[in-house]
Amino acid sequence: MLVGLKILIIIAIMGGLIAYMGDKLGTKVGKRRMSLFGLRPKHTSIIVTIVTGLLVAAATVGVLTFTSQSVRTALFGMDQLRADMNRLNAEVSAKNEELSKGQALLEANKKELSERLTEIETIRKEVETSRVELEEARVARDATEADLVNMQASYNEVSKKLADLEATRAKMEDHIAELQSTQERLQNGIIHLREGTILFQVDQLLAQAVVRNGLNESDATDAVNNIVNDTNQLVLRRLGLENQGERVVYVDRQNTEIAIQKIVDAKTPMVLQVTAAGNIIAGEPAIATIHVYPQQFIYKSGDLIYSAVIDGGFNAQGTMIQFLKQVNEHGRERGVIPDSLTGDIGTIPGEELFSAIRRVSTMQGKVHVEAIADGDTYASGPVHIKLRITEVPSVGVLSNSN
Known part of the structure; x- marks a missing residue:
């Protein structure tokens, strides 16, 4: 206007x-x-x-x-403008045609999936029927064997019946094996049709980085774009396409803007984590989510994370596992960011854990167990843990402590 x-x-x-x-x-x-x-x-x-x-x-x-x-x-420029409009209309028509073909293919896949499910249900019913018939055959065989003891005069006839029943059982077992094999093939086909090859599971950590505080909006945007690009390269490597430079990882724009604003407003260094928003399947776009946490200093090397008095003896394995769960909870309460997939906040060498379980299992009475931070730990983790085990004298008992 x-x-x-x-x-x-x-x-x-x-x-x-x-x-x-x-x-x-x-x-x-x-x-x-x-x-x-x-x-x-x-x-x-x-x-x-x-x-x-x-x-x-x-x-x-x-x-x-x-x-x-x-x-x-x-x-x-009217002629050029009219030519551009005609070209754009042609492109829109082509895209609409591709969309129609894609929708038709999707409907065909849905129909095939429904047919496969119907086949599996039919096979399951046949398997169940065959199992019932096999059980009946086994019952009849057992009854025939019992009659054989009491009916020596009918030995030949009973032997024939047993042979027939054995043949029937073998035939039914072969039939059941064939049906189970067919069922397994159909289930594998449906799983591949539904999910494809899963590269990363939902909530699995894809990439992590620490960003200093005091960044302006431009620098914060670069930091977020860099970790998204690193995640994209990781997924491309898993697909064997790292040299093609394609974009396969996508993050919601609102999620990206919120993450950038948190970095700009941060008073301390921040941890950037990129996790899978859903199962990442080969051949499909990878939808990811960005999480931002404060990077705080949690434990210095040698700090006591958690200690408790437990019972020694044969139940050492279950008791130690419960102890480590409590260590995990205390670390989370202090601010350590847990693994997005497992929920764990730290690691302990397997050999050290098995050695501790064996030692506790050989001790009688009360045992004092301490979880010590093996190295400085920040919120981004993980917490490296070493265990200290001492026998509690019988004259007194230590109480749980943080």
Whole structure:
């Protein structure tokens, strides 16, 4: 609307100026009774008026062409604009056709999935029926064997029946094995149809980085884009496409903006984590989520994380596992970020854990167990743990402590 108003104002000003100048010029020509090309003064005045009108139109169009892109487009670029519109319409039609084909393929896959499920249900019923028949055959065989003890005179007939029953059982077992094999193949086909090859599970940590505080919006945006690009390269490596530079990881724009704002507002270093928003399947876009946490100092090397008094003896394995769960809970309460997939906050060497379980299992009475931080630990983790085990004297018992 502002462009149209601007054009009207220019037309009014230019028309008024040139009309005024033409009027003045015509007046002078009339008063002086000037003559052009040997014409009479009256005809000369008419020619001046016509030329003035032409100047009004030409100047108006010239000024509008110089000041307005829209006017230049209307005068000189209309053919190109019409060609661009035709090309865009053709592209839209092609995309609509591709979308229709994709929807048709999806419907076909749904139909195939339904047929596979129906086949599996039919096979399951056949398997169940065959199992019942096999059980009945076994019962009949057992009854026949019991009758064999009491009916020596009918030995040949009973032997024939047993042979027939054994053949029936073998045939049924072969049939059941064949049906189970078919069921397994169909289930594998459905799993592949539904899920494909899962590269990463939902909530699995894909990438992690620590970002310093005090960044402006531009630097924070670069930090977020860098970790997303690193995640994209990780997924491409798993697909064997690291040299092709494709974009396969996508993060919701609102999630990205929130993460950037948290980094800009942060007073301490922040931990950036990228996790899978759902199962990441080969051949499909990888949807990811960005999480931002404060990077705090949690434990220094040698700090006591958790201690407890437990019972030694044969139940050492279950007791130690319960102890480690409590260590995990205390670490989470202190601010250590747990693994997004397992929920664990730390690690302990397997050999050390098995050694501790064996030692506790050989001790009688109460045992004091301490979990010690093996190295400085920040919120991003993980917490490296070492265990300290001492036998509690029988004269006193230590209580649980943090």
